Amino acid sequence: MAQATVFNDDPAAQARAFETAGFEYLHLVDLNGAFAGHSVNAPAIRDILSAIKIPLQLGGGIRDREAIESWLAAGVTRVILGTVAVSDPALVSEAARAHPGRIAVGIDARNGKVAVKGWAEESTVSALELAKRFEGAGVAAIIFTDISRDGMMEGANVESTAALARAVSIPVIASGGVNSVQDIERLCGNSAAIAGVVIGRALYDGRIDPAQALMTARCQG
Numbered sequence: 001m002a003q004a005t006v007f008n009d010d011p012a013a014q015a016r017a018f019e020t021a022g023f024e025y026l027h028l029v030d031l032n033g034a035f036a037g038h039s040v041n042a043p044a045i046r047d048i049l050s051a052i053k054i055p056l057q058l059g060g061g062i063r064d065r066e067a068i069e070s071w072l073a074a075g076v077t078r079v080i081l082g083t084v085a086v087s088d089p090a091l092v093s094e095a096a097r098a099h100p101g102r103i104a105v106g107i108d109a110r111n112g113k114v115a116v117k118g119w120a121e122e123s124t125v126s127a128l129e130l131a132k133r134f135e136g137a138g139v140a141a142i143i144f145t146d147i148s149r150d151g152m153m154e155g156a157n158v159e160s161t162a163a164l165a166r167a168v169s170i171p172v173i174a175s176g177g178v179n180s181v182q183d184i185e186r187l188c189g190n191s192a193a194i195a196g197v198v199i200g201r202a203l204y205d206g207r208i209d210p211a212q213a214l215m216t217a218r219c220q221g
Contacts, residue, residue, distance in 0.1 A: 004031075007204040011044045012051040018203075019052045021210035025077075026056045027143075027175075027198045033061025034082075039071075049075045059106050059143070063087075068095050072102060080143055082106035083116040086123050089133050096138035104140050104173075107131060109160075110147040127160075131168045141195060142168070145176040156183040156197075165193035178202055181209075184216045 008014040015026055028048065032040035038061045039045070049056065058071055059080030068079050078101075085092050085105045096103040108115050109127040116123055131142055144164055146157040156177045165172035174187045175198035187197050197217060202208040 012047040015048040015052050015056075018210075019054050022214050023210065024054055025196070026052065026054055027200075028056055028058045029080075030058070030060030034059075035061075037061055037063055037083075039067065045071075045076075046074065057104060057143075059104075065091065065095065068099075068103070072099060078102050078104050078140060080104045080106040082108060085130060085134075086114055086116050086125055092134065092139070093137040096134075096140070100138055101140045103138070104143055105131070105134055105170075106143045106145070107164075108145045108147050112160075115147055127164060128167055131164060131170065134170060135168060139170055141171045141173050143173045143175050143198065145198075147176065155179050156187055158183070158186045161187060161194060168193075171195035173198060175200075179207060181212050181216050184208075184213055188217055 018026060026048070028045065030039055030041045030045065040061065045058065055077035057078040057080055058076045059082060062068060062071065062079055062081060063084045068081075071079055079095075081092050081095070081103065082105070085107070092103065092105060107127050107130055110122055112126055114123045114125045114127055114130050127144065142164070144161055146160060156174055156179070161172065161174045172194055173196040174194055178184065178197055178199050179202050184197050187194055199208055199213060203210065
């Protein structure tokens with residue numbers, strides 16, 4: 001957290017820019033919330049919700065039913081549950097049954113093991129083991145992040161992501177390390193089960209052109 005880079009001090013304006021560029025879904029993480037265990041950036045998140053019309057999925061610090069219900073009621077299309085997926089999988093399954101299509105599981109892995117609490121702690125659970133816990137539970141998607149590559153511009157971990165996507169019936173969204181349009185081609189072309197790709201830093205750095213990224217993903221799809 002001490003080494004955070006600020007790319008834009010107006011999150012709502014940034015969200016509008018992504019919408020204008022043609023993106024059809026916004027991936028949003030409350031980083032402070034992930035560490036604190038509860039939502040910290042609620043005002044900024046609500047500003048973003050007011051600024052855009054495209055669907056938004058939110059993660060970071062959402063660890064109880066009250067928080068899930070609150071954000072869904074506020075207009076968040078899909079809530080991402082990470083830490084609580086390890087500590088209380090029953091809660092995830094209950095929420096998924098109560099809100100079909102609106103609950104996703106965030107699996108952040110380091111060396112194959114799931115990391116929790118803003119990546120500060122590593123569990124003993126493997127990414128595949130956690131994913132399989134939610135087979136048939138009604139989870140809308142799994143957002144799989146290779147922590148070792150996230151924000152490092154080293155390229156996506158295509159092999160691990162594709163292997164996870166093939167091993168479970170839940171759609172998998174790839175995240176972490178996406179550095180080029182070629183990463184998108186490799187991810188989307190490697191497994192039909194990969195439902196989407198999260199792009200972050202490469203957009204802010206200008207390494208990936210939004211129009212080219214969208215065209216590539218649609219062609220691969």
